[in-house]
């Protein structure tokens with residue numbers, strides 16, 4: 491039977507590519523975004539997330555098979571923490587009862603290469619312990635939010651796996667999406683791209699293939715992993731096993 495997958499941030503970039511790919515494969519997608527999706531919701535607030543859960547429940551009362559918590563922002567600091575960390579967790583925890591009704595439930599979060607590179611030590615860990623660190627972010631909110639959601643995935647995935655729900659994260663490097671459009675104007679970009687072993691940035695569709703696998707029944711034994719899809723940059727930057 492066709493699977494039903496909830497994709498947040500489905501109106502643009504990576505989320506849109508995931509939704510397109512799953513639909514091409516004949517699956518049902520319930521897209522969530524600020525506009526231009528089946529469910530319109532602002533995932534930066536607890537109320538917005540609760541409204542999203544209610545709307546998805548109305549559309550799929552018998553349950554959903556996968557949730558891809560992908561919506562994200564690049565700035566400012568406080569909004570990064572609100573959407574990329576709290577919004578992703580509220581999405582996954584809020585939809586977990588619907589997921590639990592699937593015979594093969596899967597959950598995927600969009601983290602970032604920033605979990606490994608760019609976040610100052612300690613802040614992400616502090617956020618994931620429930621501490622308020624907003625006055626210490628100083629422009630690092632994006633990297634900290636992504637590292638914090640990476641911590642959450644590592645911490646929570648074993649608990650979810652015991653309940654039969656496989657939870658993983660994808661950590662993209664640079665992907666050609668509207669989020670990156672402004673950064674691409676930066677004159678340092680060619681030098682940055684030269685540090686990527688594959689020598690280029692990713693197309694959203696390349697990422698979508700990986701998300702589709704992690705959200706599928708074919709992913710039958712993978713849980714708690716932060717999968718880097720970054721043209722080899724993470725391995726080149728920190729070759730030690732960690």
Ligand SMILES: NC(=O)c1ccc[n+]([C@@H]2O[C@H](COP(=O)([O-])OP(=O)(O)OC[C@H]3O[C@@H](n4cnc5c(N)ncnc54)[C@H](O)[C@@H]3O)[C@@H](O)[C@H]2O)c1
Nearest residue numbers: 499502503504524532533534561562602662664665667669
């Ligand atoms: N593009 C990259 O290079 C890159 C790299 C690493 C990680 N990521 C992550 O990938 C994910 C997708 O990013 P993208 O590059 O496709 O960007 P994008 O800007 O094209 O898409 C992000 C989507 O999230 C939605 N969104 C933002 N705030 C929201 C909110 N409060 N409520 C509901 N929806 C909201 C936006 O409306 C947009 O449709 C993000 O989590 C981003 O951090 C992107």
